[in-house]
Amino acid sequence: MTKVLTVSVPKYWEVAKVNFSNSTTYLTNVLARSATVVIRIWIFTQLYRVTYAVSGSHVIGGMTVSMVIWTLMFTQGFQTATRPGVIRLIDEEVKSGNLAYSLNRPYSYLLFHYFSHLGRLVPILFANIVIGILATVVLAGPINITGIGILAGIILLFFGYTLDFLISFMVGLTAFWVEDTSAFNWIYQKGQMVFGGNILPLALFPPGLRAIAELTPFSQLFYGSAQTIVNFTMGNFLKFLSVQLFWVVIFAMLAVYLFRKGGRNVSINGG
Amino acid sequence: MDPIITVKNLAKTFSLKQKPAGFTAGLKSVFNPQYKEIKAVDKINFTVESGEILAFIGPNGAGKSTTIKILTGILYPTSGKVNVLGFDPSNERQKLAFHIGSVFGQKPQLWYHLPPIDTYNLFSKIYELNSNDYQNRLNFLVDSFEITELLKTPVRKLSLGQRMRCEIVASLLHRPKVIFLDEPTIGLDVVAKRQIREVIKFLNEKEGVTIFLTSHDAGDIEALSERSIVINFGRIIFDDTTEKLKKNYIKSKIVELITENPTKDFKFVGGKIVEQTKYAIKVELDTGVSPIKKLLNYAVKNYDIKDINIFDPPMEEIIAAIYEAPNV
Numbered sequence: 001m002t003k004v005l006t007v008s009v010p011k012y013w014e015v016a017k018v019n020f021s022n023s024t025t026y027l028t029n030v031l032a033r034s035a036t037v038v039i040r041i042w043i044f045t046q047l048y049r050v051t052y053a054v055s056g057s058h059v060i061g062g063m064t065v066s067m068v069i070w071t072l073m074f075t076q077g078f079q080t081a082t083r084p085g086v087i088r089l090i091d092e093e094v095k096s097g098n099l100a101y102s103l104n105r106p107y108s109y110l111l112f113h114y115f116s117h118l119g120r121l122v123p124i125l126f127a128n129i130v131i132g133i134l135a136t137v138v139l140a141g142p143i144n145i146t147g148i149g150i151l152a153g154i155i156l157l158f159f160g161y162t163l164d165f166l167i168s169f170m171v172g173l174t175a176f177w178v179e180d181t182s183a184f185n186w187i188y189q190k191g192q193m194v195f196g197g198n199i200l201p202l203a204l205f206p207p208g209l210r211a212i213a214e215l216t217p218f219s220q221l222f223y224g225s226a227q228t229i230v231n232f233t234m235g236n237f238l239k240f241l242s243v244q245l246f247w248v249v250i251f252a253m254l255a256v257y258l259f260r261k262g263g264r265n266v267s268i269n270g271g
Numbered sequence: 272m273d274p275i276i277t278v279k280n281l282a283k284t285f286s287l288k289q290k291p292a293g294f295t296a297g298l299k300s301v302f303n304p305q306y307k308e309i310k311a312v313d314k315i316n317f318t319v320e321s322g323e324i325l326a327f328i329g330p331n332g333a334g335k336s337t338t339i340k341i342l343t344g345i346l347y348p349t350s351g352k353v354n355v356l357g358f359d360p361s362n363e364r365q366k367l368a369f370h371i372g373s374v375f376g377q378k379p380q381l382w383y384h385l386p387p388i389d390t391y392n393l394f395s396k397i398y399e400l401n402s403n404d405y406q407n408r409l410n411f412l413v414d415s416f417e418i419t420e421l422l423k424t425p426v427r428k429l430s431l432g433q434r435m436r437c438e439i440v441a442s443l444l445h446r447p448k449v450i451f452l453d454e455p456t457i458g459l460d461v462v463a464k465r466q467i468r469e470v471i472k473f474l475n476e477k478e479g480v481t482i483f484l485t486s487h488d489a490g491d492i493e494a495l496s497e498r499s500i501v502i503n504f505g506r507i508i509f510d511d512t513t514e515k516l517k518k519n520y521i522k523s524k525i526v527e528l529i530t531e532n533p534t535k536d537f538k539f540v541g542g543k544i545v546e547q548t549k550y551a552i553k554v555e556l557d558t559g560v561s562p563i564k565k566l567l568n569y570a571v572k573n574y575d576i577k578d579i580n581i582f583d584p585p586m587e588e589i590i591a592a593i594y595e596a597p598n599v
Contacts, residue, residue, distance in 0.1 A: 014396035018382060018389055025384040025425075101380045103345045105397055106368040179288075264347050 011107055012115040019119030027123075034127040037077060038135040044072050045139045061203035061210075067230050069140035071201045074226035077132040078157060079198060081125035086117055086165055087188070090172025091181045099266065110169065110259060117165050149232030156225035156237070159244045164221045166251035173255075176262035191216070197223030203231075217251070220244040274318035275449065275481060276342065281351035283312040283337050283505075311337040313505035314351065321448075324475050324482040326496035326513060328489075330587050334505040335485040336375075339451050342483070343373055356448060369398060372442030376454035379426070379434070380441055386423045387437040391444060398445035405444065412440045415477075416470060432463025439470055449481040450474065456491055468494045489521055489583035503590050520592040525582040526566055527553045531575035539569045550577075555584075 023030065045065075052058065052065045063071070090113065093099050103109060171184045178184075192198055195218035202213045202223060213219050224240035286306040291297060312334045319325050329335050340346040342355055344364030353360055358367040374380075381390045395405040413419055416436050421429060429437065435455060442450060452471065456464045472495060474480045486492060492499055492513055499516045501509035509516060525545065528534070534552045537544070541561030546553040556566060563581065570576055 008399065011396045011399070014393050018385065018393045021389060022382055022384055096378075097375075098378050100340060100343075100345050100373075100375055100378060103364070104343050104368055104373055106365045106399070107397055266346055 008107070012111055015107075015112055016115040016119030019116045020122055023120045023123045030124055030127050031131070033080075034077075034124065034131045037073065037080070037128060037132045038139075040076060041069060041073055041132070041135045041139050044069055061201075061205075062231065063201060063203045064143075066140045066143050068201055068204070070136055070143050070145075071197070071203075071223075071226045071230045072199070073132040073136045074129075074153075074229055075197050075201075075222045077128035078125065078160065078222035078225060079192070079196070081121040081128050082117070082161070082164055082168075083124075085185075086113060086168035087172045087181060087185045089113075090169065091175045094172075094175035094266075103263075103266070110255060113169060114162075114165050118161065121161065143230065145229060146232055149229050152232055152237045153225045153229035156228055156240055156244060157222070159241070159248055160221045160225050163217060163244060163248050163251060166248065166255045167217065169255050170251065170258050173258050173262045176265040191218045192221060195219050196221055197226070201227065203227065214239070215243060217247040220247055275321045275356055276317075276319035276483070277352070277354045278315060278317050278338075278342075279352040280314045280316060281312055281338070281341065281353060282310065282314050282349045283334075283341060283346060284349045285309045285311055310505045312341070312348075315502070315505070315507050317500055317507065317510060319449075319481060319483065321481055322475070322479050323498060324471070324484065324496045326492040326499040327483060327485045327502065328487060328492055328499060329485075329502040330487055330590060333502045335487075335502060336453055337505075338502070339373070339453050339483065339485060343367070343371060343451055369445065370448050372445070372447035372450040374435075374438050374442050374450070374452050374455050376435070376452075376457040379438065381426045381434065381437060383426050386425055387418070387429075387441070388422045390426075390441055394441055394444050400445060408444055408446065412443055415473060416440050430463070432459050432466060435459065435463065435467055436470060439467070443474070443480075446478075447480065449483060452482060452484045454486055455484070456486065456488055464488075464490070471495055487585075489585075489589060493517060493521065493583070501590065501593060503593075508590070509593050516589075520589050521584065522557050522559050522592075523555050523584050523588070524558055524563060525553055525555050525584065526563060527551065527578075527580040527582065528570050528574065528576060529578040529580075530570075531577050534574070537573075539566055542566055 048065050048068050052060065058064060093102060102112065105112070167188060171181055171188055174184055175181050195202075195213045195216045197219060202210050202219055205213055220240065220243055224244060228237050228240060285308075287309055289300070289305045289307050291300055291305075315334075315338070327335055327338065337346060341348050341353060342360055344360030344367055347361050355367060356370050358370075360367055381387055382393075391409060395402070395409075400408070413422065416439070418433070418436055418440060421433050421437055426434060426437070439452075439455070455471070456467050459467065468491065471482055471484070475482050482495070484491065484496060496513050499509065499511070499513045500507055501516070509520075526542075529551050531550070533549050534547060535549075537547070537552055539554065542554040542556045544552060545555050554566060556563060567579070570579075
């Protein structure tokens with residue numbers, strides 16, 4: 001097996017650029033998809049206003065209603081930018097036989113997909129966040145976000161996307177062994193729904209459950225970044241970053257191992 | 272001269288899960304799955320010399336694509352030895368990739384929504400080409416393959432023939448020494464097929480590129496290759512000159528005549544009618560005995576001809592002829 005991590009920056013930069021261009025081909029589609037965030041923010045705003053009113057508190061777990069809505073907007077905006085997901089793309093590549101081309105080039109298969117993923121998601125992320133911010137200002141009102149919070153959030157977001165890619169890459173690679181990866185994909189999606197802060201920010205969890213949830217890889221994908229942007233504390237940032245890096249290293253090793261094992265299992269369809 | 276491709280006792284076996292019919296049998300198979308061993312390639316041996324155009328042919332499922340994928344390092348062989356340009360494809364796939372090109376007719380490598388030039392620019396970086404070299408090479412290929420007008424058109428808007436020409440250019444940017452073409456003419460019309468065949472000939476004659484071509488279109492082989500290997504059920508059943516293959520096994524042509532007047536009184540001696548409708552007739556000719564010209568003369572003399580199509584015999588017939596030959 002050839003090296004999995006052959007680093008050549010211009011090569012992968014170009015891969016990201018082509019995927020970026022490809023993503024922007026249908027700009028109206030991207031904008032229309034991003035616009036659905038307005039509906040979600042409106043629903044969350046109604047839901048959490050009632051919840052807070054019933055509880056009689058203005059602040060729960062250090063978060064006001066507006067902060068909750070902003071956190072959810074960022075978490076969902078970050079997460080939905082990853083679609084179409086890496087799992088589906090790799091699964092299709094293995095099943096359709098297009099793997100014949102992507103394996104047959106002088107680059108690392110893993111890095112090729114990683115940079116493709118980053119290039120693909122940037123325009124969608126940009127649209128999601130711009131529309132999301134406008135909608136949240138109107139529906140939930142503005143909050144105070146600091147420059148350092150944004151910077152720290154961007155760092156966590158970068159590693160969050162890396163972690164999401166590595167997990168998705170591994171799940172996609174299971175297509176080398178199983179006929180259908182959708183069961184694994186389902187588990188990953190549901191893990192994110194429960195522990196990823198997509199619907200309920202972890203700050204609102206009971207303390208014990210919150211501590212556990214914050215150690216899972218699911219919360220390190222997008223919630224850590226969103227929470228850090230909305231409610232920055234250096235302690236939380238460093239905690240998120242260290243847990244996140246731990247999972248990135250673990251999943252990077254597993255992804256490389258799985259790819260090496262899977263490479264011997266390639267049985268390209270239609271050939 | 273040493274061969275640039277050497278294949279010794281190459282075998283590739285796949286395990287295919289068997290799905291029995293019915294609910295109970297299906298349930299049983301969950302706990303006790305049954306697998307069937309498929310020998311896609313069964314201990315084959317051959318070599319390819321530099322500058323050759325080799326036709327590697329056989330019917331669907333014969334093992335052609337599996338062999339190409341092993342030669343390019345995508346699949347691992349079950350047993351046997353393979354050497355391509357001094358590399359072991361399974362263990363040196365990335366190094367080998369700099370020196371070979373491939374086109375899989377049914378699988379696009381160009382970005383579907385982007386113009387071909389974007390994919391070419393990407394490949395120039397992937398293959399680590401110097402930018403001046405790349406520009407010169409691109410200009411040369413664009414002129415040679417007459418794709419100037421197509422460069423900036425999104426791939427999705429190209430015809431299949433235009434797309435195939437652009438696909439082949441993508442595989443040539445890095446000046447590969449060997450190019451693997453897996454069914455490059457599949458699904459193309461007559462004109463596009465001819466264009467692709469001309470391009471392949473050009474590559475071989477002007478650039479000395481070794482061509483490893485798989486096809487189940489006998490026309491590709493007749494038009495292009497000097498040597499042919501026929502593979503069936505994973506085994507090589509013929510490895511000799513294409514001339515010999517044509518002379519001994521591709522003896523027939525099928526001529527289809529579409530007429531303005533009814534074909535019911537068609538009485539041509541020297542051909543076998545394989546299909547006949549009121550205004551169309553298909554005749555199989557043994558070209559060694561009855562030249563096509565003779566049939567056309569008869570047809571023009573007796574009918575108002577609206578259209579004529581000439582087909583090669585299907586690969587299955589050629590295979591059958593090889594098996595029926597006394598020396599096999």
